[in-house]
Amino acid sequence: MQKGILIDGVGMTYAGLGRQHVALSGIDLRVEPGEFISIIGPSGCGKTTLMNIVAGFLEPTQGKVIIDDREIHGPGPDRGVVFQQYAVFPWMTVRENVEFGLTLRANAKSAAERKQIADHFINLVGLKDFAGSLPKELSGGMKQRVAIARAYAVNPEVLLMDEPFGALDAQTRQFMQESLLTILEQEKKTVIFITHGVEEATFLSTRVVIMATGPGRIREVMPIPLPYPRHAAIKTSAEFTRVRAEIETIVREEFLKQRTGIVAESAQGIGVGQ
């Protein structure tokens, strides 16, 4: 049995009226257990589509995704998802949110076990004093902590995070990145993390996957040769700066390529108009 995630020749083609849109093409990626993979690239490169395929919200039109030897179809508790929008259930308290997955038939636990598991993960994300609070009383960062604890509670193999800190301010974001690494140190998971931030990707990941557009594909997979545990101080080290700059260059190149593509297209549009 092969542990981890295997993304095998995944492609996604949307059939439109008369023409087809290829969102993803020939994605091959092996993610080893315990790895932290960030996916970065210009908007429109299909990184969210790829995430939705791995999460099971979308069926790929080509290829397959295999997790621990099982081909996946549809979402399931083996893959926890943390969304960019606050997906914490607003009508439940923090504790009820974290316990929610354990009340479902798929991973049913007794009330005593539920409480114990919830306590553990609420503590892990540092929300002990807010267990009885409603989400409307929490800040954005705290809501994402609840989402992380809720995902952890059902003990998934994989954690999929779709720009989870994208809506947070810079300070909170930095703090959440460090918290996430601390949480992962205590409870190891395989993570796929989508982001726009090169610094964030470099800081968190074992490898960074840089995607290109038209059609969405993998341009480069960049290993980050920095040891864990990592702390904020590492961001000023020479090695970090070097790797970060390297990734930045490729991301920028892809961004510019996409932009000139758009400019060329709209220029053509004007030409036709005349």
Place this chain on the structure above:
Amino acid sequence: MAGTAIQAKVQAQPSEKKWRGKLERVGYFIASFAILLGVWEGARALRLVNPQIFPSVGAVLKCSVGMIRDGSLQYHMYASFLRVLCGFSLGIVMAIVCGFLIGWFRVVRMLMDPAINFFRALPPIALIPLMIILFGIGEASKIIVLTYASFFPALVVIYQALVGLDPLFVRAAKTLGATNFEIFRKIVLPQLLPAIITAARVSLGVCWATLVAAELIAAQRGIGAMMVDAQNFFQMPPLVLGILLIGIISLMMDGIVRAIERRVTAWQDKLS
């Protein structure tokens, strides 16, 4: 320790403010009705209405005490309440069930939408003559009209809320392993509860208005029937009492529903 002390202080202030606000609201509530009674008595004193015909506040009070003593007021109110309760409950339950079918299945929605808009535009009172011919002047025709009256407004509120639900929470529940039934019961229903309460509020108002109209047309019992009797025998105090009762009961029912609403929707982020 210091933290909790500060927290307690912060919480004490709004609770005092809240208490004062409540007192203020009660004060205005009483004042509002005092003005109404003042206008009533003033209109009689200034002969804006004929004081021989239009009864005084005292006469209406005396009449209500007398009717409570001989039990006729309770008798009429009981009949009206029972009708509203039956019609309203039937209507709202049907609206919840149909609202889900319409909100959940696109085909049902497309098929039903024009018909719903047709019936929604049709005032329930317009059905009363037809219902009397079909079902007689007994309870059946009234309850059918009331069911109809509460069904459509509730239906529209519920299915529009269902269509407007954010799919994000459903997706989140799916990633945790929820089945369709679990999603319905634990994700969709709690989010719809505020809309269901709103629907109940709207329906109750329509229901009560329709009831009196139905009783005015044909009934031996009920507040509307009581008013028709009073009109036939030219008894002004019970007639005015009937009008007041309808207003007071509507106000009370709305207050109860609103109290439930506040409890059920405490989790929502209010704009105010």
